[in-house]
Amino acid sequence: MKTNLKKIREKVIESVLMLSSVTTSITVILIVFFLFIEGAGVFSRKPIDDGFLLAVAPSNSVQKLSPAQVKDVYDQKIKNWKEVGGADLPIVLFRTSDISDYYTDEELGENFENFPQKINELITKTPGIIAFFSETYKAKQFVGKELDIDKITISKFLSGEEWFPTAQPIAQMGVKPLIYGTLWVSFGAILIALPIGLAAAIYLSEIAKKKTRNLLKPLIELLAGIPSVVYGFFGLVIIVPLIQSTFNLPVGETALAGSVVLAIMALPTIITISEDAMRNTPRAMKEASLALGASQWQTIYKVVVPYSASGITAGAILGIGRAIGETMAVLMVTGNAAVIPHSFLAPVRTIPATIAAELGEAPNGGLHYEALFALGCILFIITFGINMLVEMVTNRKSHKKH
Amino acid sequence: MSTEKKLANKKRRNQNIAFGLFTGISYSVVGLLFVILAFIVVKGIGVISWEFISAMPKEGMTAGGIFPAIVGTLCLVLVSMVFAFPVGVFAAIYMNEYVKDGWVKKIIKQMTNNLAGVPSIVFGLFGMSLFVNKLGFGDSILAGGLTLGLLVLPVVIRTTEESLKAVENTFRQASLGLGASKWQTTRNVVFPIAFPNIITGLILSIGRVSGETAPILFTVAAYFLPKLPTSIFDQAMALPYHLYVISTSGTNIEASRAMAYGTALVLIVIVLISNLLANKLRKHFGKKVKMN
Numbered sequence: 001m002k003t004n005l006k007k008i009r010e011k012v013i014e015s016v017l018m019l020s021s022v023t024t025s026i027t028v029i030l031i032v033f034f035l036f037i038e039g040a041g042v043f044s045r046k047p048i049d050d051g052f053l054l055a056v057a058p059s060n061s062v063q064k065l066s067p068a069q070v071k072d073v074y075d076q077k078i079k080n081w082k083e084v085g086g087a088d089l090p091i092v093l094f095r096t097s098d099i100s101d102y103y104t105d106e107e108l109g110e111n112f113e114n115f116p117q118k119i120n121e122l123i124t125k126t127p128g129i130i131a132f133f134s135e136t137y138k139a140k141q142f143v144g145k146e147l148d149i150d151k152i153t154i155s156k157f158l159s160g161e162e163w164f165p166t167a168q169p170i171a172q173m174g175v176k177p178l179i180y181g182t183l184w185v186s187f188g189a190i191l192i193a194l195p196i197g198l199a200a201a202i203y204l205s206e207i208a209k210k211k212t213r214n215l216l217k218p219l220i221e222l223l224a225g226i227p228s229v230v231y232g233f234f235g236l237v238i239i240v241p242l243i244q245s246t247f248n249l250p251v252g253e254t255a256l257a258g259s260v261v262l263a264i265m266a267l268p269t270i271i272t273i274s275e276d277a278m279r280n281t282p283r284a285m286k287e288a289s290l291a292l293g294a295s296q297w298q299t300i301y302k303v304v305v306p307y308s309a310s311g312i313t314a315g316a317i318l319g320i321g322r323a324i325g326e327t328m329a330v331l332m333v334t335g336n337a338a339v340i341p342h343s344f345l346a347p348v349r350t351i352p353a354t355i356a357a358e359l360g361e362a363p364n365g366g367l368h369y370e371a372l373f374a375l376g377c378i379l380f381i382i383t384f385g386i387n388m389l390v391e392m393v394t395n396r397k398s399h400k401k402h
Numbered sequence: 403m404s405t406e407k408k409l410a411n412k413k414r415r416n417q418n419i420a421f422g423l424f425t426g427i428s429y430s431v432v433g434l435l436f437v438i439l440a441f442i443v444v445k446g447i448g449v450i451s452w453e454f455i456s457a458m459p460k461e462g463m464t465a466g467g468i469f470p471a472i473v474g475t476l477c478l479v480l481v482s483m484v485f486a487f488p489v490g491v492f493a494a495i496y497m498n499e500y501v502k503d504g505w506v507k508k509i510i511k512q513m514t515n516n517l518a519g520v521p522s523i524v525f526g527l528f529g530m531s532l533f534v535n536k537l538g539f540g541d542s543i544l545a546g547g548l549t550l551g552l553l554v555l556p557v558v559i560r561t562t563e564e565s566l567k568a569v570e571n572t573f574r575q576a577s578l579g580l581g582a583s584k585w586q587t588t589r590n591v592v593f594p595i596a597f598p599n600i601i602t603g604l605i606l607s608i609g610r611v612s613g614e615t616a617p618i619l620f621t622v623a624a625y626f627l628p629k630l631p632t633s634i635f636d637q638a639m640a641l642p643y644h645l646y647v648i649s650t651s652g653t654n655i656e657a658s659r660a661m662a663y664g665t666a667l668v669l670i671v672i673v674l675i676s677n678l679l680a681n682k683l684r685k686h687f688g689k690k691v692k693m694n
Contacts, residue, residue, distance in 0.1 A: 006583065013585045017500060020492030024559065025513035027552050031520060034531045200431050203424040218681055219432045225677040226438065226670065227613025229642040233649050233666050234438050237659075267431060297417035325521025327616040328642075332650055352523040352616070359527070359620050364535065376527040380520065387519040
């Protein structure tokens with residue numbers, strides 16, 4: 001009886017332990033699930049605010065406009081219907097607030113009850129009109145022609161070059177500038193951090209005395225412990241003004257500032273992983289090289305570095321992964337201009353920074369909110385891919401060893 | 403003869419240049435750490451006073467203190483650890499003491515690695531969508547603490563696993579040989595030996611949690627809330643978020659700069675103390691375990 005109880009207790013404890021150990025797996029699955037459920041919503045929507053419509057005169061031959069065209073029309077970059085395949089007719093813009101240009105308050109009625117009818121009137125008498133208004137103002141017998149607006153597709157989302165998620169009348173959801181911004185800043189960071197990190201790793205593993213190494217290594221690891229918001233703050237008050245004055249720029253918040261800050265943050269990762277890889281070089285190989293008359297330096301770059309190449313690669317890739325996902329520091333120093341970067345000395349905006357800056361203002365469940373979750377999905381996929389890559393690189397190495 | 407000598411000289415010169423360069427670079431990296439720390443300490447130390455630590459923010463966060471942010475961060479650390487510490491330790495015990503090598507272990511390990519690689523802003527999105535919206539916790543310490551707890555779970559698991567691995571197998575065999583069950587062995591023999599190292603992991607996680615900003619942006623953090631939280635369903639201020647707010651979007655950025663330096667200093671002191679403490683403990687107990 002007692003042994004039975006003990007057995008049951010052991011089983012119960014084992015299941016509790018097992019449950020705990022699958023928490024991480026469940027979390028990963030839940031993250032994927034929630035991210036993709038919320039993010040996928042954006043692809044079944046039209047990039048126009050719920051309950052609003054765009055309409056033209058019935059005589060207008062234009063059936064639909066792309067989001068970019070609508071934006072150009074409302075920015076008055078496109079001024080004539082013939083530019084978008086219609087008749088030669090100047091475009092007359094109309095937003096709800098413009099109604100007072102055409103009608104007095106009395107004509108509209110106290111509670112705007114005549115609004116729908118007046119819009120009908122306006123559309124009939126202005127053949128070149130494009131009207132953006134709420135569906136509550138759409139008359140029962142609406143005379144205008146509602147413009148067809150394409151749903152957002154994955155390919156348009158990825159290839160679109162404009163990111164104005166709250167633009168009226170049509171939101172511009174193109175993540176290309178954000179993806180490019182993220183990659184620019186991250187690769188810039190690795191370009192700076194890799195040579196420095198490699199040099200420090202070589203010093204720590206091959207040149208420094210044991211005592212120096214034991215002193216320096218924990219200090220370098222301490223760099224990894226500093227919170228990213230502190231790096232951001234440091235970048236904001238030191239690196240940004242420095243870049244501004246060095247390059248004589250109007251603003252110092254640039255891709256370069258982001259890269260420098262990220263490089264500092266990526267250093268501990270690169271140094272620790274590369275150093276571990278170098279220290280794993282078999283002693284026999286090094287001694288063989290030295291015995292052949294090679295200097296210590298020749299041994300390092302002909303034997304140690306090639307031997308630990310996969311470890312160094314893993315460190316570099318991991319560094320890029322960290323840089324791509326980093327949020328706060330980048331948000332604080334890159335200036336956050338959502339344009340496709342053309343220079344390291346111009347402001348850029350990364351995917352994580354966009355999420356952090358905009359989610360607070362995006363209404364729950366709205367188009368913008370879902371678009372930001374879709375950005376989260378992209379980020380998740382990129383970092384996940386990078387982790388897999390690291391895994392592959394390090395696994396290949398361990399196979400080689402055996 | 404002379405060409406050989408020349409060659410040898412060149413070799414030596416190259417080596418000296420390379421080594422000098424690498425030494426210089428390494429010390430510069432360490433120097434960078436000291437520059438960052440010194441900068442924040444020098445600029446922030448003048449701001450630190452009893453009032454700064456213990457008072458509410460005043461006048462659009464340009465004066466007063468950061469007390470609610472400190473309390474908020476402590477609450478977040480507490481909630482996240484209450485969740486992550488037991489779950490992480492149990493998970494590590496299962497992985498190290500119970501499950502046999504095989505595909506189950508491989509998958510769990512892989513998933514833990516994957517979780518560790520998820521960017522912190524994605525945790526923020528996830529926490530918002532699951533805890534804040536789906537489970538209806540709202541912006542609260544509970545939602546933020548759980549999000550942070552999930553974020554550090556891989557850290558707790560990894561450090562605990564390492565501590566358990568360091569326990570020699572002879573201890574387990576001796577205990578099992580005396581007729582103790584697996585759980586009895588784990589609880590009474592393995593766990594006590596590994597415990598000091600496990601605590602090191604806990605302290606490291608505390609440092610990590612107190613510095614994270616992105617996961618709490620949308621799950622708990624309040625821009626300005628001059629009162630202390632009364633329950634885990636309240637919103638709260640937090641140190642890292644407070645630093646972000648007053649250095650980028652405060653009502654008067656120039657006037658609140660001094661407050662920002664002070665906040666950065668307090669934050670960095672908390673994080674560095676936990677890191678150094680963990681390091682010290684690891685060394686201290688590392689010796690002790692070996693002596694056993």
